Amino acid sequence: MASELSSIEPLLPLLGRSPLGLFSDIDGTLSPIVPDPDKAAISSRSRELLTQLIGLGVRVALITGRSLEKAIEMGPLRGAAYAANHGLTLHVEGRTEAADDLRSYAAKARRVLQQVHAVSASGVRIEDKGPVLAFHYRTAENQRAARQTILDAISRSRAGASFAVHEGRKVIELRPRTAVDKGTAARVLAGRLGVQSLICMGDDATDVDMFRAAAALLEEGIPAASIAVRNEEASEELFAVADYWLPGVPGVEWFLGELVRSLSGR
Missing domain, CATH: 3.40.50.1000 (HAD superfamily/HAD-like)
Structure with a gap:
């Protein structure tokens, strides 16, 4: 400790x-x-x-x-x-x-963006980091609802299945499945x-x-x-x-x- x-x-x-x-x-x-x-x-x-x-x-x-x-x-x-x-x-x-495979993940991330862009209407800000996508909901009026909206949108995205979901401080990230x-x-x-x-x-x-x-x-x-x-x-x-x-x-x-x-x- x-x-x-x-x-x-x-x-x-x-x-x-x-x-x-x-x-x-x-x-x-x-x-x-x-x-x-x-x-x-x-x-x-x-x-x-x-x-x-x-x-x-x-x-x-x-x-x-x-x-x-x-x-x-x-x-x-x-x-x-x-x-x-x-x-x-x-x-x-x-x-x-x-x-090595970062370029292919960047292309997949762009497809995810096309499939989940509607979450921004919930007060979510999407940060495009190339092979990584971050969905920030700190400034959303209803943070709990915004978080669930993000997770639901990701689960419906076919391209999103290629990524690992990580949660941080008022942010959900999609990262390449890599070590x-x-x-x-x-x-x-x-x-x-x-x-x-x-x-x-x-x-x-x-x-x-x-x-x-x-x-x-x-x-x-x-x-x-x-x-x-x-x-x-x-x-x-x-x-x-x-x-x-x-x-x-x-x-x-x-x-x-x-x-x-x-x-x-x-």
């Missing part, structure tokens, strides 16, 4: 091994949760501190369910790596690569970036896979720790597998500041 992180001291052994990897979710971790997902952005303080950490040699990677374009738009960080669409798309050292997730993305990035120690941060149920990957790397000899970010919608499952927790985006900003101070010797 996670304990509150009130000092950088427990993580100092990780900071002594270079390069340190810092892998983080975006929404609810670096970016406050807002009613309109399109208006979410990494906080200016987090972005400033992450930029400093990159300058200090930390391998920063943003691992998110957002599309690559949206993830970069939310917080463009020169020198950072990105794993978008829950790891389906990787952007490392200026190069972008995607899972790729935030955990597999974290392992790939850890290898590509050559990290010798790793800190992972997140607040969503999908971050459980990333935290489990960190635990597996620890067993394989790479010092690692995971930090859950607490907010009103954080996944309780996350706190069962995390090592530490921080209070919301402000807590993350504090932690990033402590990392900068420790690594720069201030």
